Amino acid sequence: MRNYVKIFKALSDSNRLRILKMLEDSPMCVCEIRAVLNLANSTVSKHLSLLREAGFILDEKNGKWVDYKLNDKAENLQVRKLMKLLPEWFNDEARIKADKRKLEIVDRNKICNI
Amino acid sequence: MRNYVKIFKALSDSNRLRILKMLEDSPMCVCEIRAVLNLANSTVSKHLSLLREAGFILDEKNGKWVDYKLNDKAENLQVRKLMKLLPEWFNDEARIKADKRKLEIVDRNKICNI
DNA sequence: TTCTCATTTCGTTATTTGACGAAATATAAA
DNA sequence: TTTATATTTCGTCAAATAACGAAATGAGAA
Numbered sequence: 463m464r465n466y467v468k469i470f471k472a473l474s475d476s477n478r479l480r481i482l483k484m485l486e487d488s489p490m491c492v493c494e495i496r497a498v499l500n501l502a503n504s505t506v507s508k509h510l511s512l513l514r515e516a517g518f519i520l521d522e523k524n525g526k527w528v529d530y531k532l533n534d535k536a537e538n539l540q541v542r543k544l545m546k547l548l549p550e551w552f553n554d555e556a557r558i559k560a561d562k563r564k565l566e567i568v569d570r571n572k573i574c575n576i
Numbered sequence: 577m578r579n580y581v582k583i584f585k586a587l588s589d590s591n592r593l594r595i596l597k598m599l600e601d602s603p604m605c606v607c608e609i610r611a612v613l614n615l616a617n618s619t620v621s622k623h624l625s626l627l628r629e630a631g632f633i634l635d636e637k638n639g640k641w642v643d644y645k646l647n648d649k650a651e652n653l654q655v656r657k658l659m660k661l662l663p664e665w666f667n668d669e670a671r672i673k674a675d676k677r678k679l680e681i682v683d684r685n686k687i688c689n690i
Numbered sequence: 691t692t693c694t695c696a697t698t699t700c701g702t703t704a705t706t707t708g709a710c711g712a713a714a715t716a717t718a719a720a
Numbered sequence: 721t722t723t724a725t726a727t728t729t730c731g732t733c734a735a736a737t738a739a740c741g742a743a744a745t746g747a748g749a750a
Contacts, residue, residue: 463672466587467588479581503727526724575725589737606697642696
């Protein structure tokens, strides 16, 4: 029960949904996500940890950076089923399209030394 | 976007999830739900209105009572897809099983005049 | 109509959440 | 090793949420 609530809470924030939709296209580090969402790094980090704890994403050290990516092999069956729905969600949303365009441009080597 | 957040927020509370699982078995009025969940009527009513606004349930006047039931024909495609998953959720949870047993016993004519 | 009672709305309160910046941590580069 | 920088953790604040009881609403019964 508590686990399900955690899963749905993770999906109950527009910034976290935007993150998931961006990760559909490519793994990203904290500061790249920060650059698109215009949030503080610490805020992005918190969102990512909630998504990770719910099982939606994985983190992986990559040099200076931590790359976050969708977790296609989530342990929890229901998380996997929800993730199967993700590609259908808000594809018509202007903000999501804009995020995806922005993420093609961001270059961690340029933007991450704030 | 906002609509999706509303949908997931509706699912982000254990009492609302318990309500949905009970409504799988049978329509219920506010005071029947109140009797199972041990919440104030006004609290149950609020939960129901959040579930209704998200599209998961419908209300129908029935004499003195308002019967709430699952909305099998939700307008929103994603709501329908989530509702298709509902029967798979927490069937192993003791609390859900207990709720369903309790709901078989509750009789609105006996319990609703508090 | 008036009364009764199921439900909803409103106002209040305690808790949770989402945001920030600062400090701590970890790791690559110098 | 020291420095730089990406990330996380911590403390704080404002806003949102979930709970309650009281008051308002609405519909059947008397």
